[in-house]
Amino acid sequence: MAASEEVLALQAEVALREEELRLLRQRLEVAKAEPFSRHAREPAPLPPKAALSREEILRYSRQLVLPELGVRGQLRLAASSVLVVGCGGLGCPLAQYLAAAGVGRLGLVDHDVVELSNLHRQVLHGEARAGQAKAHSAAAAIGRLNSAVQCVPYAEALTPSSALDLVRGYDVVADCSDNVPTRYLVSDACVLAGRPLVSASALRLEGQLTVYHYEGGPCYRCVFPTPPPAETVTSCADGGVLGVVPGVLGCLQALEVIKIAAGLGPSYSSRLLLFDALGGQFRCIRLLGRRSDCVVCGDQPTVTRLQDYEAFCGSSATDKCRSLQLLSQEERVSAAHYKQVLDAGEPHLLLDVRPQVEVDICCLPHALHIPLSRLERRDPESVELLGDAIRKGKQTIQKGTLFPIYVICKLGNDSQKAVKVLQSLSIKELDSLLARDIVGGLMAWATKVDPTFPQY
Amino acid sequence: ISSPIGGAELLFDGVKKHQVTLPSQEEPWDIRNLLLWIKKNLLKERPELFIQGDSVRPGILVLINDADWELQGELDYQLQDQDNILFISTLHGG
Numbered sequence: 405m406a407a408s409e410e411v412l413a414l415q416a417e418v419a420l421r422e423e424e425l426r427l428l429r430q431r432l433e434v435a436k437a438e439p440f441s442r443h444a445r446e447p448a449p450l451p452p453k454a455a456l457s458r459e460e461i462l463r464y465s466r467q468l469v470l471p472e473l474g475v476r477g478q479l480r481l482a483a484s485s486v487l488v489v490g491c492g493g494l495g496c497p498l499a500q501y502l503a504a505a506g507v508g509r510l511g512l513v514d515h516d517v518v519e520l521s522n523l524h525r526q527v528l529h530g531e532a533r534a535g536q537a538k539a540h541s542a543a544a545a546i547g548r549l550n551s552a553v554q555c556v557p558y559a560e561a562l563t564p565s566s567a568l569d570l571v572r573g574y575d576v577v578a579d580c581s582d583n584v585p586t587r588y589l590v591s592d593a594c595v596l597a598g599r600p601l602v603s604a605s606a607l608r609l610e611g612q613l614t615v616y617h618y619e620g621g622p623c624y625r626c627v628f629p630t631p632p633p634a635e636t637v638t639s640c641a642d643g644g645v646l647g648v649v650p651g652v653l654g655c656l657q658a659l660e661v662i663k664i665a666a667g668l669g670p671s672y673s674s675r676l677l678l679f680d681a682l683g684g685q686f687r688c689i690r691l692l693g694r695r696s697d698c699v700v701c702g703d704q705p706t707v708t709r710l711q712d713y714e715a716f717c718g719s720s721a722t723d724k725c726r727s728l729q730l731l732s733q734e735e736r737v738s739a740a741h742y743k744q745v746l747d748a749g750e751p752h753l754l755l756d757v758r759p760q761v762e763v764d765i766c767c768l769p770h771a772l773h774i775p776l777s778r779l780e781r782r783d784p785e786s787v788e789l790l791g792d793a794i795r796k797g798k799q800t801i802q803k804g805t806l807f808p809i810y811v812i813c814k815l816g817n818d819s820q821k822a823v824k825v826l827q828s829l830s831i832k833e834l835d836s837l838l839a840r841d842i843v844g845g846l847m848a849w850a851t852k853v854d855p856t857f858p859q860y
Numbered sequence: 861i862s863s864p865i866g867g868a869e870l871l872f873d874g875v876k877k878h879q880v881t882l883p884s885q886e887e888p889w890d891i892r893n894l895l896l897w898i899k900k901n902l903l904k905e906r907p908e909l910f911i912q913g914d915s916v917r918p919g920i921l922v923l924i925n926d927a928d929w930e931l932q933g934e935l936d937y938q939l940q941d942q943d944n945i946l947f948i949s950t951l952h953g954g
Binding site for chain 2: 495627628645692
């Protein structure tokens with residue numbers, strides 16, 4: 405008897421899978437025919453699930469026996485869809501735990517490709533995936549983990565024109581992005597589409613987590629009505645991040661998503677969780693509720709459609725480092741030009757203005773090292789050090805000619821700031837000096853001049 | 861009056877907590893005065909990353925004893941002995 409029941413169940417399962425395959429092939433054909441039609445790519449809503457299969461019962465048994473979740477919660481999870489915005493340090497662990505827990509469908513958004521410097525924290529992507537789209541890499545990894553979860557990769561940036569339709573297609577949204585414009589975009593889209601948003605962020609050794617727009621709670625704009633000045637925002641590429649920190653936050657974020665999807669309710673609506681990895685401390689802060697004068701979720705909203713968030717925030721929707729233009733062309737030289745200066749043995753001073761921790765990673769050994777922060781506050785010891793080096797250098801050149809000083813940093817932003825500082829310093833050694841910076845910094849040196857030089 | 865300050869430590873030479881004793885003055889200390897005092901006494905470099913006008917810049921949350929300062933009068937809140945003022949700089953990385 406038991407055996408024939410199993411046969412029947414398996415036959416049903418096979419029929420189900422065949423139907424799924426048929427639908428997938430159908431969608432594939434439609435997608436091929438209309439590559440730019442967004443609607444064709446939106447999967448149909450997940451049907452409510454009535455019962456768990458024998459295999460599902462075994463698979464989820466350890467969480468099924470939790471009275472807080474139970475069969476009811478598991479069925480809700482299976483019928484719910486989650487949009488993951490960003491498949492990086494937060495999105496990887498989040499998607500992994502959501503898939504493992506048996507969420508019905510995951511939408512995976514990321515416009516970026518896997519790079520070697522991502523792997524310490526973006527744990528769904530492997531070495532072999534370098535250069536591939538993160539959305540597809542994450543979908544493949546999730547597929548290996550739990551083949552029952554439907555994965556929809558979107559290998560593109562979330563934009564004001566695409567976000568609303570996309571968000572409407574999902575029950576819960578997780579903001580795992582890495583930049584300010586995307587955070588405002590995701591939040592506004594969630595308010596307009598009426599979806600709860602679980603938002604996390606991480607940098608260096610700290611993380612933050614909040615649930616927005618959940619049952620009358622505040623949205624991102626209620627808490628942060630005005631975007632921060634672009635120059636005060638630090639990206640993971642600039643400031644660094646310990647891989648496990650977004651890992652911790654992504655897991656907590658997955659927990660909140662699961663509680664919302666399973667009907668248990670979140671813990672961090674109107675609250676902000678702060679994680680201090682170095683001090684080993686979690687701290688929870690009470691936030692204000694929804695603002696009645698919020699421009700998006702308030703009583704009389706003025707933002708009723710998505711806008712241009714890059715213009716609103718004055719920064720681009722990426723965490724790549726910005727390129728500043730503080731100096732004129734005559735005040736800048738290329739890495740290749742500096743190589744010629746070196747090869748010709750021309751007298752000069754090379755000033756490396758990176759922080760000590762980056763000099764420890766790699767440096768050009770003949771450079772004088774003074775961090776930009778010390779130059780900016782005119783640290784007397786550093787100014788003296790610089791004065792000595794210039795005085796010594798000047799002895800090697802003809803009187804009356806300008807002594808060249810080349811300033812270098814990682815990417816060519818801080819070096820421009822340093823040249824500005826040098827131009828404003830009033831010490832006698834700085835007379836008859838020609839200060840220029842090296843465009844693209846040491847990373848340009850590594851790509852254009854010396855391929856053996858480390859990139860970081 | 862003493863008020864430990866946490867967060868935004870990179871602006872303060874990497875120090876996260878400051879136990880400060882404010883000089884006594886005739887007017888009671890409020891947050892507005894405290895910000896001016898911090899700018900003058902604690903900020904080592906680039907005050908514009910912390911202060912804009914007479915308030916904190918957008919993107920920094922101010923908490924008075926773990927609750928949002930808007931619940932308590934913002935700049936006009938009068939400091940009490942042992943108050944805990946927390947400045948949180950929002951993170952955006954992922």
